[in-house]
Amino acid sequence: MKEFKISAIKEGTVIDHIPADQTFKVAQILRLGQYDDVLTVATNLKSGKMGKKGIVKIGGKFLTDKEVNKIALIAPSATVSIIKNYKVEGKQIVKIPDELDNIALCINPNCITNHTEMKTLFTVVGGKPVKARCHYCERCIDTSELEIK
Amino acid sequence: MQFKGRDVISIRDFTKKEILHILDTAKYFDSGNYKEHMQGKIMASLFFEPSTRTQLSFGTAMKRLGGKVISVSDPSTTSVAKGETLFDTISMVDRYADIIVMRHPVEGASRFAAEAAQKPVINGGDGANQHPTQTCLDLFTIQKAFGKIDGLKIGFVGDLKYGRTVHSLATALTHFKTEMMFVAPETLAMPKEYLDELDSKKIKYTVTEKIEDIINDVDVLYVTRIQKERFPDPMDYEKVKGVYIIKKKLLKNAKKTMRIMHPLPRVDEIAPEIDQTPHAIYFEQAGNGIPIRQALICLVSGVIE
Ligand SMILES: [Zn+2]
Numbered sequence: 001m002k003e004f005k006i007s008a009i010k011e012g013t014v015i016d017h018i019p020a021d022q023t024f025k026v027a028q029i030l031r032l033g034q035y036d037d038v039l040t041v042a043t044n045l046k047s048g049k050m051g052k053k054g055i056v057k058i059g060g061k062f063l064t065d066k067e068v069n070k071i072a073l074i075a076p077s078a079t080v081s082i083i084k085n086y087k088v089e090g091k092q093i094v095k096i097p098d099e100l101d102n103i104a105l106c107i108n109p110n111c112i113t114n115h116t117e118m119k120t121l122f123t124v125v126g127g128k129p130v131k132a133r134c135h136y137c138e139r140c141i142d143t144s145e146l147e148i149k
Numbered sequence: 150m151q152f153k154g155r156d157v158i159s160i161r162d163f164t165k166k167e168i169l170h171i172l173d174t175a176k177y178f179d180s181g182n183y184k185e186h187m188q189g190k191i192m193a194s195l196f197f198e199p200s201t202r203t204q205l206s207f208g209t210a211m212k213r214l215g216g217k218v219i220s221v222s223d224p225s226t227t228s229v230a231k232g233e234t235l236f237d238t239i240s241m242v243d244r245y246a247d248i249i250v251m252r253h254p255v256e257g258a259s260r261f262a263a264e265a266a267q268k269p270v271i272n273g274g275d276g277a278n279q280h281p282t283q284t285c286l287d288l289f290t291i292q293k294a295f296g297k298i299d300g301l302k303i304g305f306v307g308d309l310k311y312g313r314t315v316h317s318l319a320t321a322l323t324h325f326k327t328e329m330m331f332v333a334p335e336t337l338a339m340p341k342e343y344l345d346e347l348d349s350k351k352i353k354y355t356v357t358e359k360i361e362d363i364i365n366d367v368d369v370l371y372v373t374r375i376q377k378e379r380f381p382d383p384m385d386y387e388k389v390k391g392v393y394i395i396k397k398k399l400l401k402n403a404k405k406t407m408r409i410m411h412p413l414p415r416v417d418e419i420a421p422e423i424d425q426t427p428h429a430i431y432f433e434q435a436g437n438g439i440p441i442r443q444a445l446i447c448l449v450s451g452v453i454e
Contacts, residue, residue: 134257136260
């Protein structure tokens, strides 16, 4: 099969090594649906390490720490590169933070955060898979089950 | 240790040292020889869900301290029912009272209220989540009965899946060197999340469906009610409902010093014939709610240290 070439971007962000089935979710949590600069979303690409992977290239956009934290929740294996002048200028570390400050919804339907207009907060407690405890209802939840806000 | 101005929302918010200080303070109030520390102070008692016993206990504690109580006991008649948000209710009451006690059917509501209020908030139960004053009084009851908590074998029987008193007590006991034994039908077993917590803290525990496996071994038997509505299939309830009834016969070879606790109300899980035995301390346990709540009210109000 012929390798599919994805065009490089001059300036922006490249998110690589996304598990293939999470590619569109990454684009979704970054709200790229209406994005009006160069945007490449490719998935089911062959990857030595991962089997199949996804990649998202966003021209003219750099990610905030909060956005990188969101990616860490759904695609902890992803790498985020900052591109300037067609070159990798640096990497942003994709790591689940100690606290998830208003980036995810609690899965407990009887949690106050699902009954009132308010911020959510989770404390990451670790473990494998990584779990987080809701600051309000104290439910301990697999981070992979959390819905991104 | 700083208690003044703090909220009492979850047993997880307190260190071992702080818990022991709460128990020590409760001992002072239990002696009966104390001043009316809350004179001139007002406690707001907001029960968005009825719980006669808890509300009575908090009210008694405050009144014995010389304080006054204002209360909302029937939320259906208040502005809450008219769509006022919890935030608005709390913000208003915060300006009326010196301390707020709240019970609410939604989990995390007390934490949310505590963040909205300047005054200390004490959680009187938030849905299936926490009931920290119950946990403190349970610990106090064990300490009072045995003079210690370390070294005891503590059995839990009944609904361990939904029983929040069991979850919070087990969490609190991880601060101590106890061994825990969990007895429940498979459908109502202790959730894995809590067992994982015990594992991570290297606490010894056993899990079984048979009460006979542990009854002669335990120092404390903590009994909870099995509720019919927890079973999707009524047949399953019928199968287990009679299995865990504590009768004299069952205690034949139990330790003489073994003590039976129950958060009350009970239905039929402890036979009345047990009440007169030295094993029964559940009414004393309920009574211990007064000195514990007095201790917490005074500590967070800053009237004692
Ligand atoms: Zn929650």
